[in-house]
Structure formats: C-alpha cells, structure tokens
Amino acid sequence: MLTATIVLADDHELVRQGLCSLLDGEPGIHVLGETSDSSKVLPLCRRLKPQVLVLDLMMPGPGGLAILQQVRQRLPNIKVVVISMHKQEAYVARALLSGASAYVPKDAPADHLVEAIWAVRTGKTYLSPHLDRQAVEQYLALEQEKQDAYELLTGREKEVLPLVAQSLTSKRIAEIMQISPRTVEIYRRNMMRKMGFRNLLDVIRYAQQKGLIEPPPQSPNDIRLNDSK
Known part of the structure; x- marks a missing residue:
C-alpha cells in the first residue's frame, strides 16, 4: 500500500492542528512532525526524512521561496506541496519554478490537499482546480524565457x-x-x-x-483550508 509521510510547516497553531487531524485521518498518510518557524523547516526535514513537505510560503522568518529552494536542493527526494493564500499566477509559477510539485490555495476544499499529496507521491504535479491553470502555464512560459535569457x-x-x-x-x-x-x-x-x-x-x-536577493519580510496570514464537505 502506498503511504505518505509528512512534515507540516505553518505558523498558525489552529491551521496546523486542523491539518494534522485531517491528514492523520487519511489512510496511508502519517504526519511525522510540524513547525511554525521557517528557519526550522530544513533541519526538521533532515531529521525526520518525510516523503512530502506541506509548506506555507507566508511564514515569518526566512522567505518561503528560499526555504523551498533549499529543501529541493539539499533534500531532493522530498516533494513539496505549497499551501498559500495567494492564487495569482505569478505566485503559483514562482513556487513551481522554485521546486514545488503542487500548489493548493488556502481557500480550497481540504480534499484538494489530500489529492495533491497523493499526486506528488506518484511523481505527478498538482494544481488545485481553484487555480487558473492556463494563466499559470502562460506565466511559466514567460518566466522560462527569462531564465533562458539570463544565460545570455x-x-x-x-x-x-x-x-x-x-x-x-x-x-x-x-x-x-x-x-x-x-x-x-x-x-x-x-x-x-x-x-x-x-x-x-x-x-x-x-x-x-531566482534567489539572487532576499525577498522582503512576509506578513503572516490567517486564511485556512476549508473543511471538505
């Protein structure tokens, strides 16, 4: 039976508790650990070696994209599912370009997060149906052109x-x-x-x-994943 071991990173206690209860209640999914501090994400993943990191990009401390890039570079076997209050294609594309395998807005039904976890465990990428996939793909293509231009x-x-x-x-x-x-x-x-x-x-x-400069400090948010109906 396919399983998924999880580390959860979100700075809101109620959100973490709710997500832990949700995920631990899913057959085959096991939450190994959690943190509210972005600076502790990488050490925690190194110690617990989860298969999937569920990461809120808007945590206090080091920028979420920088943490995402560090995890993917240093622990490439860990897949990252991003949860965020932002649904604009720019945010989604930057997360994907930084190494995320899935992106789920915080106002999406909770079962979208579960679907995302199983998708990345089988080597797939996942975008919540709440996102405009076509707009994200267009933005990704534009950003890829810029990456190619950088080499020139x-x-x-x-x-x-x-x-x-x-x-x-x-x-x-x-x-x-x-x-x-x-x-x-x-x-x-x-x-x-x-x-x-x-x-x-x-x-x-x-x-x-691209990680050439540090992003500005990010303000926390309190938008939560809705319970699936």
Missing part, C-alpha cells in the same frame, strides 16, 4: 543584476564592482534589454524569484 548575459551583466535589484545607485555599484559609473550604466542597459525588463520592479521580482 555576460558575467558582468549577471553581477549588475542583483545590485540593481537592491536599488543601489550606479555610483555605489561602480564602487562595488570597481568600474566607472558610465560602464555600470552600459551593463545595466544591456541587462535590461536582454532580459526584457521594463522597470526596476521587474528586476526586483526576477532577482527574488
């Missing part, structure tokens, strides 16, 4: 990108890279053109998604 950047243009994303001035970037501000401007223009960035916000979003 020169070494210096790659150095400039995260510095620009930190909103540093050309003068400050020039000091860091030990080049002239004029040369920085040339690298900046070339990088923006090759990547198809329209403004600084595009640069910041891409750098955060």
